[in-house]
Amino acid sequence: MADSQIEDDVALETPAADVFIAPSVNPDLLFTGASYTHYSAVPHSLQPTPNPDAASSSEKTIPGPACALGVDEAGRGPVLGPMVYGLFYLPLPLSDPLLRTTHHFDDSKVLTPTVRSNLMEKLCTPDTDLYTQCGWAVDVMSARDIGANMMKPAGTYNLNAQAMDATIALIQGVYKRGVNVKEIYIDTIGNPATYQKKLERVFPTAKVTVAKKADSLYPCVSAASVCAKVTRDAALEVLFESYVKKGEGDGDEEMSGTAEAGQETWGSGYPSDSKTTGWLKRNMDPCFGWGAECRFSWGTAKDMLELKGMAAKVEWPVEEDDETSRLTDFFSAEKEQDGDELGTWFGRPVGVDVF
Incomplete structure (x- = not known):
């Protein structure tokens, strides 16, 4: 890829x-490296309504309008x-006129940072058409949890599996809130046909x-x-601010992540x-690398940590004891006769003649 394309x-x-x-940005959870989900309130117009003519308990409510969900x-x-x-979800008839014609939503990667930020702000502003007609949610998967799952010593939980689980859980959360979802559209992970078949089994209606x-x-x-990208953008800014404040507090210009000529993020x-x-x-x-904002399973981080002199290496001493020893061995009769401390910790056994 040309340098100019990379820069763009x-x-x-x-x-x-x-x-x-x-509202989907939670500084406290971001700083601790925790993953979390956020759901907007379901617009009143999309909520189920009571059914006064219900003949059974299963018909107590009338579903809201049929919605498309992406x-x-x-x-x-x-x-x-x-x-x-x-x-993101909204009534089926509004999908094109509201999102495409009125507000010009598009793939966040082709929208400028300012445009997508402004769209998100409108979505979160009460009384706007987006606020009253649409609902949204995000699953914030922290760098710490992504790395930990991918580096598990037994049974790696890869990024595709994590993404699939996050997608299913988000959609299930919308159903639980009473939204009448009739159409689901998803940008693929891997093979579209395989992914679609799995989701059809999970969401058969x-x-x-x-x-x-x-x-x-x-x-x-x-x-x-747009909801995902602006949440991530804001999360990056909030996380970076913690380094700026640290630098301002202790006078360490290097740790603040700022340049002398100004704030370089x-x-x-x-x-x-x-x-x-x-x-x-x-x-x-030199010892711990970075904070919870870094994905340690990524090659970029691994390479930097492995460079000579850049990070401290920990070498665990080899135990000289018999590797096959069991905890119960410490309580055996032989150990006790040898004066083993653990074997006599609660005193020595006595005979029945004592009683």
């Missing part, structure tokens, strides 16, 4: 300078920050469509991509971004 891609992935901090992700490839799965470039083809997926978080790799090199702890 990085610019589109970098958060806006004044990115909108959506799911997309942001931040699959970065070494810094969370991967965010976004979900909805028409499921899984396709490549779904974020450009289906308006509800475009809107979901860690960029987009992608390995192809020179600002990201530069920040990682300047702010690596």
Whole structure:
């Protein structure tokens, strides 16, 4: 890829300078490295209504309008920050006119950072048409949890499996909130046909469509991509601020991640971004590497940690004891006769004549 193309891609992935901090951004959980989900309130117009003519308990409510639901992700490839799965739903008849014609939603990767931030702000502003007619949710998968799952010593929980579980859980959460979902559109993970068949088994009452470039083809997926991307953008800014404040508090310019000529952020978080790799090199702890914002399972982080002199190596001493020994061996009769301390910890055994 040409350098100019890389620069353009990085610019589109970098958060806006004044990115909108959506309600889906939880600083406390981000700082601890925890993953979490956030659901917007279900618009009143989409909620089920009581049925006064109900003949049975199963008919107590009348479903709300049939809705289209889209799911997309942001931040699959970065070494810094969370991967965010976004979900968006609205009445079927409004999908094209509201999202495409009125508000011009599109794949977040082709929208400028400022445009997608403004769209998210409108979605979260009471009394706007987006706020009153649409609902959304996100699953924020922290860098810490992504790395830990991918580096499990037994049974790796790969990124595709994590993404599939996040998608299913998000959709199930919308159903539990009473939304009448009839059509589901998802940007694919791997083979679209295989992914679609699995989701059809999980959600048999909805028409499921899984396709490549779904974020450009289906308006509800475009809107979901904006929710995911702006949440990730804002999360990156919040996480970076913790380093800025640390630098301001202890006078350590290097740890603050700032340059003398001004505030230079860690960029987009992608390995192809020179600002990201530069920040990682300047702010690596010699023992622990980085904080919960870094995906330690990524090659970029691994390579830096393994460079000679860049990180402390821990060597565990080899035990000289018999590896086949059991805990019960310490309590055996032989051990006790040898004066083993554990064997006589509670006193020596006595004969029945004592009683």
